[in-house]
Amino acid sequence: MRITVIGGTGLIGTRVVRILNDRGHDVVAAARATGVNSFTGEGLADALDGASVVVDVSNSSYTDGAGAQEFFYTSTLNLLAYGQAAGVAHHVALSVVGTDRLARAQGGYFVAKEQQESLITASGRPFTLVHATQFFEFIRSITDHAMREGAAHIADVLAQPMAADDVARAVVEAALAEPLFGTGEFGGPEVFSLKELASLDLRSRQDDREVVADPLGTYFGAHLGARDLLPEATATLAPTRYHDWRVQAPGAA
Template identity: 70%
Template structure:
């Protein structure tokens, strides 16, 4: 299959590209570095012509609602318009478990993601939406965002995070199947309180910051209920546990430094 991956040089996109190439597929990496810009439309017609699947794993560098809405609206409309013009038969997009709940809680970035999903659904083009839980690789940014006066004040919520590589495999599996005309959820195999997970991550990094579960704490601006970040019981669970991912990541880092 010929597959175009928009955002193909990012955290998920680079892993997704490898997964698809290893399976023998012809993958076109769509990113500004390769001359493909979903926001401006540059290179999109060439990138999508002849594609069997368009996978959008791009992301906004802005987390405020206005800028994120502008990015996702413009990029998604471009992808849908160019995709329709050249006849792409399957549009796949990666999003977040609980997008609707997060959007209602506070809006912001998650309102922009909800808008992106609504545009895809209302386009009447064949599509699949992949909802994933938080990535292990983002735990550090979560704790840093929640740090105030040297104390990490995280929202008092439960999380079920997963490894970025597992996310890539999940997206690939959906992309290689028939359009779902709906959404499917993926999550990690373990449930943690965000306080517990932040503590584990800091201790692994020998960071002695105190972590507090704050009932009034926010998650990137959103005030959440305890289970708002968890998937439904029907979610497909990945196999990689946090502890195993942490060890593998540390080993890979050590090898990289040695080289």
């Protein structure tokens, strides 16, 4: 099967491409680095030519609301339009557990993700949305982003993160299955406080700065309830535990 992976050179995309190649599929890794730009449309027609499935694991370089909304809106419309012209039979997009909750919490980036999902859902095209919890690989950037006056002021919420490898496997399984015309939800096997994860990250770096659970702290601009980042009880749980991931990838960031 010919499968085009948008964002195919990124954190998740490289893993998706590798898994699909290992399974014998004809894979196009589409990204700006390979001459394909879903935002401008450059190279998109050629990248989608003959594809049965398009997998969108691209991400905006902007975390502010306006920049992210412009990126996801334009890119998603392009993918849907070019995909329909190319006869793509299944549109798979990676998104975030609790997108609707995060959007209501005034997180501008998550408003953009919710709009992306709405465009796909309303398109009339066969689709599957893959909702994943936060990645282990992003915990470091969350911690660093929260640093103020020598301490990490972390939102006082729970998280159920998962390894990027497990996210990629979930995306691959969705791409190879029939379209859900809906959402599949995935999370990690363990629940932590975000403060605990930040502390574990700093200790792994031999960094003794303090971590504070801040009731006024935000998560990429969103003011969250304690359980807003957690998946539903019906979610599929990934196998990789945080400690095992850390041992396997001690230098991960």
